[in-house]
Amino acid sequence: MVHYAELPVNSSHRSQWIDITGGVQSILSSSAIQSGVVTISSLHTTAGITINENADPDVGRDFFRQLERIVPADASYHHREGNSDSHVKASMVGLSATIPVQSGRCVLGTWQSIYFCEFDGPRSRRVSVTCIGE
Amino acid sequence: MVHYAELPVNSSHRSQWIDITGGVQSILSSSAIQSGVVTISSLHTTAGITINENADPDVGRDFFRQLERIVPADASYHHREGNSDSHVKASMVGLSATIPVQSGRCVLGTWQSIYFCEFDGPRSRRVSVTCIGE
Amino acid sequence: MVHYAELPVNSSHRSQWIDITGGVQSILSSSAIQSGVVTISSLHTTAGITINENADPDVGRDFFRQLERIVPADASYHHREGNSDSHVKASMVGLSATIPVQSGRCVLGTWQSIYFCEFDGPRSRRVSVTCIGE
Numbered sequence: 001m002v003h004y005a006e007l008p009v010n011s012s013h014r015s016q017w018i019d020i021t022g023g024v025q026s027i028l029s030s031s032a033i034q035s036g037v038v039t040i041s042s043l044h045t046t047a048g049i050t051i052n053e054n055a056d057p058d059v060g061r062d063f064f065r066q067l068e069r070i071v072p073a074d075a076s077y078h079h080r081e082g083n084s085d086s087h088v089k090a091s092m093v094g095l096s097a098t099i100p101v102q103s104g105r106c107v108l109g110t111w112q113s114i115y116f117c118e119f120d121g122p123r124s125r126r127v128s129v130t131c132i133g134e
Numbered sequence: 135m136v137h138y139a140e141l142p143v144n145s146s147h148r149s150q151w152i153d154i155t156g157g158v159q160s161i162l163s164s165s166a167i168q169s170g171v172v173t174i175s176s177l178h179t180t181a182g183i184t185i186n187e188n189a190d191p192d193v194g195r196d197f198f199r200q201l202e203r204i205v206p207a208d209a210s211y212h213h214r215e216g217n218s219d220s221h222v223k224a225s226m227v228g229l230s231a232t233i234p235v236q237s238g239r240c241v242l243g244t245w246q247s248i249y250f251c252e253f254d255g256p257r258s259r260r261v262s263v264t265c266i267g268e
Numbered sequence: 269m270v271h272y273a274e275l276p277v278n279s280s281h282r283s284q285w286i287d288i289t290g291g292v293q294s295i296l297s298s299s300a301i302q303s304g305v306v307t308i309s310s311l312h313t314t315a316g317i318t319i320n321e322n323a324d325p326d327v328g329r330d331f332f333r334q335l336e337r338i339v340p341a342d343a344s345y346h347h348r349e350g351n352s353d354s355h356v357k358a359s360m361v362g363l364s365a366t367i368p369v370q371s372g373r374c375v376l377g378t379w380q381s382i383y384f385c386e387f388d389g390p391r392s393r394r395v396s397v398t399c400i401g402e
Contacts, residue, residue, distance in 0.1 A: 043243035058346035078192035109311035177377035
């Protein structure tokens with residue numbers, strides 16, 4: 001059984017992560033899938049998907065600050081749109097995440113949330129959610 | 135339903151990405167799968183898979199140049215094969231990508247292509263493509 | 269067909285990778301799945317999953333040393349638990365891996381092993397293994 005839907009995400013800063021765990025679980029719950037996996041993908045090239053801590057917002061601040069140190073927005077680049085760093089960051093963090101499903105729920109650790117990672121906002125974005133299982 | 139095939143890829147430089155979107159779509163189209171996901175995996179340890187922009191080739195040049203700044207080929211390493219950086223880059227970029235399938239097509243954003251990322255070429259490589267769905 | 273199990277992993281150092289290929293294959297073999305994919309996920313936010321070389325242990329030493337250069341444990345961070353670097357490293361390496369299955373075996377390249385990547389050990393950890401296929 002396969003269930004597919006897209007989740008709209010609106011970012012408000014150049015770099016930020018947005019917790020989409022609730023939106024993903026909602027799409028999963030609207031299917032009859034009890035056991036399997038769900039794949040969450042960014043449909044863009046300057047935004048990725050990751051899983052990280054949902055308790056202390058400082059984790060997200062450190063994450064983006066450290067990525068900025070590694071891949072500075074203002075290093076010398078060829079691409080003329082001013083977002084070369086965003087493309088590199090998206091590929092470093094990854095464009096998708098695949099999560100187990102049991103009893104109709106995303107299987108996540110206690111501190112885990114699913115994050116949409118914006119690296120070139122603010123923008124209106126789309127995330128695809130594909131649930132597959134039985 | 136599961137369909138598996140391998141895609142040969144030949145790189146011509148030490149570091150480069152090669153657009154394999156057409157090859158992946160071909161394998162998917164040779165199956166009867168209309169809805170599901172396709173997982174594309176590098177069968178090597180010094181080459182990865184990512185998704186990024188297909189319009190401006192400068193994005194790829196910036197990508198490899200910035201990765202080289204972060205993980206220089208000539209930093210001090212223990213491994214004696216001269217490709218320690220390639221192993222690190224492969225794990226940073228990731229060894230596989232999973233992409234949704236709808237109406238028998240890979241679901242990709244407007245600017246997205248699937249790239250085989252060579253970090254220790256030139257070599258003859260193999261990419262596994264697993265289509266799963268209904 | 270879906271088969272789910274969890275694999276316990278005990279780390280003994282702050283940073284290390286642990287080869288879990290045997291454990292993953294064991295879980296896969298206890299299912300009847302012959303063809304499909306297996307998704308291996310870290311249920312934590314300071315530990316990831318990657319695939320890399322299993323022959324020369326120096327590859328792992330170089331991997332962790334280079335990550336430490338990129339994301340130093342002692343850079344200035346906001347998060348007060350002393351493991352901000354671990355959170356960043358986990359998202360850079362990725363929280364999961366998806367691997368093809370053929371003839372009931374994980375399809376891996378000659379030199380590939382599946383590694384649990386500890387970035388904030390020593391700890392007792394859990395890895396989820398979801399096999400899906402026919």
